[in-house]
Amino acid sequence: MLDLESFNSLHREPSANNQAIRLEPILTETDLSGSAVASAARILLQRAIETGGLKLTAAGNLSRTVVAEMVEIIEWPGLDKAELFQFHKVVNEPDFLPVHFVRVLMQGTKLVRVQRDKLVLTRLGKAMLVPERYGALQAVLFHMALWH
Numbered sequence: 001m002l003d004l005e006s007f008n009s010l011h012r013e014p015s016a017n018n019q020a021i022r023l024e025p026i027l028t029e030t031d032l033s034g035s036a037v038a039s040a041a042r043i044l045l046q047r048a049i050e051t052g053g054l055k056l057t058a059a060g061n062l063s064r065t066v067v068a069e070m071v072e073i074i075e076w077p078g079l080d081k082a083e084l085f086q087f088h089k090v091v092n093e094p095d096f097l098p099v100h101f102v103r104v105l106m107q108g109t110k111l112v113r114v115q116r117d118k119l120v121l122t123r124l125g126k127a128m129l130v131p132e133r134y135g136a137l138q139a140v141l142f143h144m145a146l147w148h
Helices: 004-011 036-051 064-073 081-087 097-108 123-127 131-147
Strands: 112-115 118-121
Touching: 036 064, 036 097, 036 112, 036 118, 036 123, 036 131, 064 097, 097 112, 097 131, 118 123
Parallel strands: none
Antiparallel strands: 112 118
C-alpha cells in the first residue's frame, strides 16, 4: 500500500529530487526486445535515414505508402493486422495507432522534424541509431509519453 506522498511521487516526472522512478539509459537490445515503442521508433528512424526522409501528407501525417510499409514491418502486441483492413481499404497514419503514436512521440522529443514535405532525422535522432543509445531512446520516449 502506498501512502499519499509515495503515490504523488510516482505521478511526478523523475528528477534529481524525485527518484521514485528511474529511467535506465543503459540497456541492451535484449533488454529492449519487449519494447514495441522502442522497436517501432528504431524502424522509423532507420527508414527515414535510408530514404532521406519519410514522405508526409499535406495534413502532416505519414503518407499512405509509408504507413503501408510500416504495417508490414512493425510488430505490436495485440495488433491484428487483418482486423485493421476489415474497416479500411487503405490505412492512413491515424488509423494505425502504433505508427501514429510513435511518430508523435518522436516529433515531441525532437528526434525528427518536418522539412518541406518529409519527416527527417535531427542530429539527436541520428545519434539514437547507435546500438549503445537504444536504452536512451527508450527512456526519452517513455518520459515523453508519460509526463509530457
